[in-house]
Amino acid sequence: MVLGMLRRLRSHGSDAAHGLTVPLPPGAGAFGCEVVDPLGQPMGGAEVTVTAMDSHRVAAQGTTDPYGLYVATLPPGTYSVMTAAEGLSPARETIGITAGVALPPARIALESARRLELPPAGTWLFDPPHTAIRFIAKHVGMAHVHGRFTRFEGGIRVAPDMADSQVSVRIDASSIATGNKTRDNHLRSADFLDVERYPHIDFTSTRFVYRGGSKWTLHGTLTMHGTSRSVGLDTTYLGTVNGGYGQELRCAALAKTELHREDFTLNWRSMLARGIAVVGPTVQLELDVQAMYRTHDTPTPPE
Missing domain, CATH: 2.40.128.110 (Lipid/polyisoprenoid-binding, YceI-like)
Incomplete structure (x- = not known):
């Protein structure tokens, strides 16, 4: 249901910038994102890991749906969000969650991974x-x-x-x-x-x-x-x-x-x-x- 709401928000274009209209547990906030590939196409199956900055524990983890969308409800605090997919460079950003607030859905564009120079024989x-x-x-x-x-x-x-x-x-x-x-x-x-x-x-x-x-x-x-x-x-x-x-x-x-x-x-x-x-x-x-x-x-x- 939550992802369905996010899809409807995305279909209304700039309306999504006002935030997610999602049911929130008491005292919680929400984070949502749309992950796209280097060509700007929605990327399903991308891994999203949300880690609490204070405890360094994983607070939420999952994969994007076929439309490249992911949503998590979280307790208030500061989090690191890492998005990764095979063959692409991971993206990382920091977010702040406030009780009762659903953040505007972020658009995360993954870039082609630069192949690192392999170690010498x-x-x-x-x-x-x-x-x-x-x-x-x-x-x-x-x-x-x-x-x-x-x-x-x-x-x-x-x-x-x-x-x-x-x-x-x-x-x-x-x-x-x-x-x-x-x-x-x-x-x-x-x-x-x-x-x-x-x-x-x-x-x-x-x-x-x-x-x-x-x-x-x-x-x-x-x-x-x-x-x-x-x-x-x-x-x-x-x-x-x-x-x-x-x-x-x-x-x-x-x-x-x-x-x-x-x-x-x-x-x-x-x-x-x-x-x-x-x-x-x-x-x-x-x-x-x-x-x-x-x-x-x-x-x-x-x-």
């Missing part, structure tokens, strides 16, 4: 202080559990043809941390990761597939809890810079995927039967990687 090793391996899972249908692995090593062998490059990561399974000692101990136990028998979680890539702009899909094999499965990581290359101590050459990327626990024989039913509730059946995994360039005589990443 050679060995790149992960920089742990500037790399994070995070996950988000539902607490059996209730609140989300946010966690990370604190000990890992990995690297990238960049080939002259990027499609032939290789990535390998080894994670210390016992380093899982969710901010709750009881839950973390249970996740390390034989009920879940069983770190005594399976101390490592390993990922080895098989191929890179270019998707346009700075987007790649990284295909590979993930081994966890003694089981190996093929996975694909949606990867955004963030560029290469000289920086850090000694002005080292560094590259960065963000990779995401969704895992299904039962694919790795992590059986949650046995936990529930004993009255234990840990996490739901799917886990969102994110690798926020920064790697440092090394010469040919640097030890190679783990196999």
